[in-house]
Amino acid sequence: MTAYISPAPPEAADVVEALTRLDGDAVVTFDGVGTVTSATASAADVFGTDLVGRPITDVWPAETVAHVLAGEVVPEAVEICEDGRRTTQGAPLRSADGRVVGGLVRGRRVNTELPTYGYPEASEQGLRVFRASAVPTCITDADGRHLAVNDAFCELLGRTEAELLASGIDATSPPEEAEGNHAHLEMLRSSRTSHVRTKKLLRADGTIIWGEVCATPVVVPETGAIELIVQVRDVTQSVLDREELLEQRLRLDASQEAGRVGTWEIDFVSGRPTWSRHAFLVHLLEPSDRTPPLEETLARVHEDDRAALVGVTTPRDGAYDFEVDFRLIGDDGDVRVLRTRGRHTPSADGGPGVLRGTTLDVTEEVTRIRALEKAEERLRRAFDTSLLGIAVIDADGIALQVNEALSRMLGQPQEQLIGGSSVALTHPDDRAEQTRAVRRVLTGEADSFVLQTRYRHASGQYVWVEVAGAPMDAACEEFVVQVRDVTESRRQRQKLQFLADHDPLTGVLNRRAFDREVVSHLGRVLGGPHQDAGALLVLDLDNFKQQNDAFGHAFGDALLVAVAGAIRAQVGPGDSVARIGGDEFAVLLTRASGSEAAETAKQVLDAIGRAVDDLPGDPDAPVGASLGMAIPHADDGLDTLLQRADARMYAMKSSRSPKPD
Numbered sequence: 001m002t003a004y005i006s007p008a009p010p011e012a013a014d015v016v017e018a019l020t021r022l023d024g025d026a027v028v029t030f031d032g033v034g035t036v037t038s039a040t041a042s043a044a045d046v047f048g049t050d051l052v053g054r055p056i057t058d059v060w061p062a063e064t065v066a067h068v069l070a071g072e073v074v075p076e077a078v079e080i081c082e083d084g085r086r087t088t089q090g091a092p093l094r095s096a097d098g099r100v101v102g103g104l105v106r107g108r109r110v111n112t113e114l115p116t117y118g119y120p121e122a123s124e125q126g127l128r129v130f131r132a133s134a135v136p137t138c139i140t141d142a143d144g145r146h147l148a149v150n151d152a153f154c155e156l157l158g159r160t161e162a163e164l165l166a167s168g169i170d171a172t173s174p175p176e177e178a179e180g181n182h183a184h185l186e187m188l189r190s191s192r193t194s195h196v197r198t199k200k201l202l203r204a205d206g207t208i209i210w211g212e213v214c215a216t217p218v219v220v221p222e223t224g225a226i227e228l229i230v231q232v233r234d235v236t237q238s239v240l241d242r243e244e245l246l247e248q249r250l251r252l253d254a255s256q257e258a259g260r261v262g263t264w265e266i267d268f269v270s271g272r273p274t275w276s277r278h279a280f281l282v283h284l285l286e287p288s289d290r291t292p293p294l295e296e297t298l299a300r301v302h303e304d305d306r307a308a309l310v311g312v313t314t315p316r317d318g319a320y321d322f323e324v325d326f327r328l329i330g331d332d333g334d335v336r337v338l339r340t341r342g343r344h345t346p347s348a349d350g351g352p353g354v355l356r357g358t359t360l361d362v363t364e365e366v367t368r369i370r371a372l373e374k375a376e377e378r379l380r381r382a383f384d385t386s387l388l389g390i391a392v393i394d395a396d397g398i399a400l401q402v403n404e405a406l407s408r409m410l411g412q413p414q415e416q417l418i419g420g421s422s423v424a425l426t427h428p429d430d431r432a433e434q435t436r437a438v439r440r441v442l443t444g445e446a447d448s449f450v451l452q453t454r455y456r457h458a459s460g461q462y463v464w465v466e467v468a469g470a471p472m473d474a475a476c477e478e479f480v481v482q483v484r485d486v487t488e489s490r491r492q493r494q495k496l497q498f499l500a501d502h503d504p505l506t507g508v509l510n511r512r513a514f515d516r517e518v519v520s521h522l523g524r525v526l527g528g529p530h531q532d533a534g535a536l537l538v539l540d541l542d543n544f545k546q547q548n549d550a551f552g553h554a555f556g557d558a559l560l561v562a563v564a565g566a567i568r569a570q571v572g573p574g575d576s577v578a579r580i581g582g583d584e585f586a587v588l589l590t591r592a593s594g595s596e597a598a599e600t601a602k603q604v605l606d607a608i609g610r611a612v613d614d615l616p617g618d619p620d621a622p623v624g625a626s627l628g629m630a631i632p633h634a635d636d637g638l639d640t641l642l643q644r645a646d647a648r649m650y651a652m653k654s655s656r657s658p659k660p661d
Helices: 013-023 043-047 062-069 126-134 151-157 161-165 175-191 236-259 276-284 294-299 308-312 363-385 404-410 428-442 487-501 513-525 544-551 551-569 594-613 638-655
Strands: 026-031 038-039 074-081 082-094 100-111 136-143 147-148 196-200 208-219 226-234 259-266 272-275 319-330 335-347 354-361 390-393 399-402 449-456 462-471 478-485 535-542 576-579 582-587 625-630
Touching: 026 043, 043 100, 062 074, 062 100, 062 175, 126 582, 136 151, 147 161, 147 319, 151 161, 151 196, 151 226, 151 462, 175 196, 175 208, 175 226, 208 236, 236 462, 259 276, 272 276, 276 354, 294 308, 335 363, 363 513, 390 404, 404 462, 404 478, 428 449, 428 462, 462 487, 487 513, 513 582, 513 638, 535 551, 535 594, 535 638, 544 551, 551 582, 551 594, 582 594, 594 625, 625 638
Parallel strands: none
Antiparallel strands: 026 038, 026 100, 074 082, 082 100, 136 147, 136 226, 196 208, 208 226, 259 272, 259 354, 319 335, 335 354, 390 399, 390 478, 449 462, 462 478, 535 582, 535 625, 576 582
8 A cells, every 4th residue: 555645635535435446445534633534435334433523543553543644654454353353554645745644544344253263272284384384473472472483483583493482572673673562562462453564673693684574463262362473574675675765765856956857757658747846846836746738838838949848749759869948937927947858768669658858947057158158248349349459378478369459559460460479579678578577477476467568560660568468267378468559658758757857948957857866876876986976067157147138038048058069969878967047057977087077077168168159149248157066975965066066166157267176
């Protein structure tokens, strides 16, 4: 007898009617608290009373009812009644979600006489049959002490007849079975009902076996005592197989639950579909004993996906595999994407047979894939349409992919750039710096790099670019680099920097930039020998104001430009010339000794004189220059050095001859 599943077990008239039509037995159902909810007409005859509304325990042992409500199937057993015997068997009734909500009992009359047994007066032939039986059998008293055992029983337990006759059922059971043994004996004594129980048995060598024990109480006529005829069947392998099957089923259920996978089958011969519990859940339905027909399922499928699903579920010949994704619309409007895959096993003649498969919810997977595809498409459009040059290069600098902007920037087709080396594009003077920047990322010293370098244009000229690169993966096998043309911005920056550091009229350094150069120079030569410290020259034009007032500012500007040019012509490439006031100039000689500086000072004055002579002016107030020179000392700063040079210059204004320190 199996467990029955009914949507409403307390009103399980359909189950009762079906079983009655099957074999005419009395059938009784009861709810979860043991109250009888329905009974067939023959139930009153078999059980001796009208049961509906009464406790089932009035006619069936309470322990047996408890087993059924705990989910166990109770096999057929013989019960001894006041007016004869009846057989009963029971099973739990379960709801659609598998919960036990009641039970079912089926019973029948088997005869009208109480069984009797007289072991002491048994015939010798009967004893021989008892001993020779292949079924392990024993006779015990009502307390479970062995009165007789056959050879098969001794062999099953690995014990001698004498050992068994000197003991009882507790000696042949492990300790954990003791409580169950006593409860079983009590039930047999009180109800006089045959009962089948599966329990553990203890062999003499200490091993445990499982036995299906069928105990039938009989009455000894001479004494009226109750004795038990016990037959045992070794079901060890069956129990182990059942446990393994249960474990596998639990693992399968767990994996289906975790993976949201349901299994299903369509028998094309009968046209009947079968779903697993998880198939209902995947299809957004509550588990039920009724599998919806294919037409109902198709009605919930998005109309654009129905044709594909119909195509694989339509009967056809031959074996084939299939996989289909489709959208299922739930009752609340929720749309899930399901993937069903399986195989058709044809019938013996090759025609339509059985379609078996699985269905899993791939909504999240499909959503992720679609989001990834959209992101990749956005990146591709950004890559192709970006105004910045973008390239993907490997760790060796070989271009794997370039965009149109980089192609335009370098004047080379994309296909020509792909496969080429970024190092070969780089100006030879910049390659070492670029290699160092990439190596720092490869060694983990930096996460990315940014540098300005020069790339060769197709015309042969070099363009200044700013390159920003970062690895695309942790292994640094590929890099993405952005390239920005900074040629014009560098030109503008250099122009601004020049304007910030130079006198706009003469083009020489202004006071701020010159002070910076002097401070930097003093920092380098501080503490060094005086002859290596260079020199500072300060010049002031004589009679400039008179000439400027007499001939105008244009004449004065031309005069200042000519003087600045004359000074620049006399100094070296590492020296600095500055206009530090209206008609004041300064010169920093960075490598001259004292004598060399004095000679340069004389040359500067001569050059200024020649430049002034070439310009028209007032001969009564000729423009000249007064010059002061100072050589840096170890403790000099900018101000002290200028003060000493100024002092020499003002001294010359009166003496008209330069005097070195």
